[in-house]
Amino acid sequence: MQIAIVLFDRFTALDAVGPYEILSRLPGSETVFVAERTGPVRNDTGTLALTADRTLAEVPSPGIVVVPGGPGQSAQMENGDLLDWLRAADATSAWTASVCTGSLLLAAAGLLRGRRATSHWLALDALGRLGAEPTGERVVFDGKYVTAAGVSSGIDMGLTLLGRVAGDERAQAVQLATEYDPQPPYDAGSPHKAPAHLVEKLRARSRFILT
Amino acid sequence: MQIAIVLFDRFTALDAVGPYEILSRLPGSETVFVAERTGPVRNDTGTLALTADRTLAEVPSPGIVVVPGGPGQSAQMENGDLLDWLRAADATSAWTASVCTGSLLLAAAGLLRGRRATSHWLALDALGRLGAEPTGERVVFDGKYVTAAGVSSGIDMGLTLLGRVAGDERAQAVQLATEYDPQPPYDAGSPHKAPAHLVEKLRARSRFILT
Numbered sequence: 001m002q003i004a005i006v007l008f009d010r011f012t013a014l015d016a017v018g019p020y021e022i023l024s025r026l027p028g029s030e031t032v033f034v035a036e037r038t039g040p041v042r043n044d045t046g047t048l049a050l051t052a053d054r055t056l057a058e059v060p061s062p063g064i065v066v067v068p069g070g071p072g073q074s075a076q077m078e079n080g081d082l083l084d085w086l087r088a089a090d091a092t093s094a095w096t097a098s099v100c101t102g103s104l105l106l107a108a109a110g111l112l113r114g115r116r117a118t119s120h121w122l123a124l125d126a127l128g129r130l131g132a133e134p135t136g137e138r139v140v141f142d143g144k145y146v147t148a149a150g151v152s153s154g155i156d157m158g159l160t161l162l163g164r165v166a167g168d169e170r171a172q173a174v175q176l177a178t179e180y181d182p183q184p185p186y187d188a189g190s191p192h193k194a195p196a197h198l199v200e201k202l203r204a205r206s207r208f209i210l211t
Numbered sequence: 212m213q214i215a216i217v218l219f220d221r222f223t224a225l226d227a228v229g230p231y232e233i234l235s236r237l238p239g240s241e242t243v244f245v246a247e248r249t250g251p252v253r254n255d256t257g258t259l260a261l262t263a264d265r266t267l268a269e270v271p272s273p274g275i276v277v278v279p280g281g282p283g284q285s286a287q288m289e290n291g292d293l294l295d296w297l298r299a300a301d302a303t304s305a306w307t308a309s310v311c312t313g314s315l316l317l318a319a320a321g322l323l324r325g326r327r328a329t330s331h332w333l334a335l336d337a338l339g340r341l342g343a344e345p346t347g348e349r350v351v352f353d354g355k356y357v358t359a360a361g362v363s364s365g366i367d368m369g370l371t372l373l374g375r376v377a378g379d380e381r382a383q384a385v386q387l388a389t390e391y392d393p394q395p396p397y398d399a400g401s402p403h404k405a406p407a408h409l410v411e412k413l414r415a416r417s418r419f420i421l422t
Contacts (some may be wrong), residue, residue, distance in 0.1 A: 014232035014389065017259075021225035021362065024256055031258045040251070040262050045235055047242045048228070049262035051251050100390075121390060138394045150390025151232065155363060160396045172399035173409050178225065179311075179332060179361025181400030182393035183349045185371045188383035189392030198384050 001029040001165070004054075004062035004089065006102075007041040008082065010072025013048050014151050015099040019066050022158030025174045026166055034059045036081065044071045056085040061092040064161075068154070069100030069120060076105055083109040095161060097146040099154035106145070107132050115142040120150035121191050122206040152189075155180060212240040212376070215265075215273035215300065217313075218252040219293065221283025224259045225362050226310040230277050233369030236385045237377055245270045247292060255281045267296040272303040275372075279365070280311030280331060287316055294320040306372060308357040310365035317356070318343050326353040331361035332402050333417040363400075366391060 003023050005016050016033075024031040035041050035052035042049050067086070076082050086109040090096045098106050103119040106112050107130035117132040117140055118124070124134040138149045139157045141164075148157035159180070163171035175181075188194035214234050216227050227244075235242040246252050246263035253260050278297070287293050297320040301307045309317050314330040317323050318341035328343040328351055329335070335345040349360045350368045352375075359368035370391070374382035386392075399405035 012232070013228050017224050017228040020259060021223070024258060031256070033259065045242070047235060047264070048231060048244065049264075051260035051262070053258070053260075138390075138392065139396075149392075150388070152366065152389050152391040152393070156394050156396065163396060168397065169406075169409070172397045172405060173413065175395060175397055175399045176402070176405040176409055177361070177413060178363050179349075179400055180363040180393075180395055181349065181360075181404065182363070182391075182395065183367050184386060184391055184393065185350075185367065185374060186379065186383045186386055188386045189390055191387070193392065194383060194387040195380075198380070198387055202384065202388060 001026060001063040002059065003029050003031040003064040003066065004034045004059045005031065005066045006068065007033055007035040007050055007052050008072050008076050009042060010044045010070055011041065011068045012070035012100060012151055013043045013050070015068030015070060015102065015154055016050065016066070018152060018154035019097070019099060019158035021178060022155060022162055022174055023064065023066070025177070026162060027170070032059055056082070060088060062089060063093060064095045065089050065093050065097065067098040067102035067105050069098070069102040069104070073101040073104055077108045086111065093144065095144050095146055097157065097161060099148045099157060100150050103127055103132070103147040104130060106147070112145060115145055116140050117142065117145065117147040118149050119147065122203065212237060212274040213270065214240050214242040214275040214277065215245045215270045216242065216277045217279065218244055218246040218261055218263050219283050219287050220253060221255045221281055222252065222279045223281035223311060223362055224254045224261070226279030226281060226313065226365055227261065227277070229363060229365035230308070230310060230369035232389060233366060233373055233385055234275065234277070236388070237373060238381070243270055255283065267293070271299060273300060274304060275306045276300050276304050276308065278309040278313035278316050280309070280313040280315070284312040284315055288319045297322065304355065306355050306357055308359070308368065308372060310359045310368060311361050314338055314343070314358040315341060317358070323356060326356055327351050328353065328356065328358040329360050330358065333414065
């Protein structure tokens with residue numbers, strides 16, 4: 001099973017590395033970071049670069065496709081080559097997955113039309129405008145399409161998907177190996193739980209990016 | 212505030228990128244990945260490379276030092292240059308932090324002697340043999356020393372440390388922005404919760420690495 005994680009300029013690092021750390025432990029799999037060009041790809045802050053080891057063209061039919069999000073996603077919405085690759089890879093994939101605003105790219109490629117899906121909480125409206133049926137859930141399966149909410153949710157998505165592919169016991173072993181027993185010091189990780197003024201502050205700031 | 216995240220051959224990616232994603236959002240900070248040489252540094256599976264943008268020598272006195280773990284940590288225990296850098300950086304740091312078996316490197320550098328600290332659950336005994344006082348906790352503060360348990364715990368560590376440095380409100384805003392509202396599909400993330408046979412399986416496999 002080949003697992004392709006797509007990189008593009010100004011992606012969000014944890015969107016990609018969260019599911020990577022989980023899914024790369026799938027027995028018999030090969031995980032590969034792909035981008036339009038090989039070499040370092042810079043994240044949203046510019047202070048982190050992950051290497052793309054293969055071009056999109058070199059990985060035409062992965063078993064699992066994972067698309068991260070990040071501020072760079074909006075530019076990629078206009079990138080016909082990437083959207084073409086997503087459509088072609090999806091034609092043969094067993095699973096097509098996204099984290100955060102990566103689902104907007106899947107939707108822009110026409111892959112989520114009429115499907116239940118999720119995204120970063122600030123991008124759920126945009127996801128709906130692209131033809132998907134946004135839910136407020138953290139990890140959403142609709143057939144072979146697996147979408148996750150914001151940034152850190154890719155870890156939950158990875159574990160859930162790993163369980164489907166390799167069985168609960170394997171997924172539990174990976175959860176134990178990565179000691180994923182979360183204990184956040186606050187309970188502010190969703191707009192339903194965070195202080196209202198913080199929700200409004202982030203919403204106001206995001207208007208520039210997501211409308 | 213300069214935040215240096217140390218890379219070495221065969222580090223574990225999420226150990227580094229979890230706290231990176233949180234701490235790099237500290238206002239007025241500059242986060243930099245450092246290693247003995249600049250350029251791509253490969254992780255434990257060899258399928259991921261993060262770029263070190265600066266050499267250790269170029270970043271002599273960061274405000275925050277973060278040391279990830281991973282299978283490559285054991286080779287680094289013998290790396291005098293890295294241990295010297297850790298001691299020198301620690302002499303002026305505001306916070307010296309680790310994730311997973313990164314704490315074994317801090318301990319090998321002599322920085323955790325007699326201090327309460329933690330590590331990956333499989334490495335707690337080794338941490339004790341290096342002179343620290345291992346606890347079973349997920350994130351441990353002892354003065355300016357902040358250690359986290361296995362792999363994914365670096366996110367909790369990052370948020371807790373961010374709260375100490377920048378205040379609870381800022382940390383909560385980052386938790387909301389990264390939608391860190393964990394919902395693991397299983398409850399197997401610690402040796403106290405996972406099925407006993409999985410704990411034993413991982414323990415048996417780790418004997419080669421950690422004794």
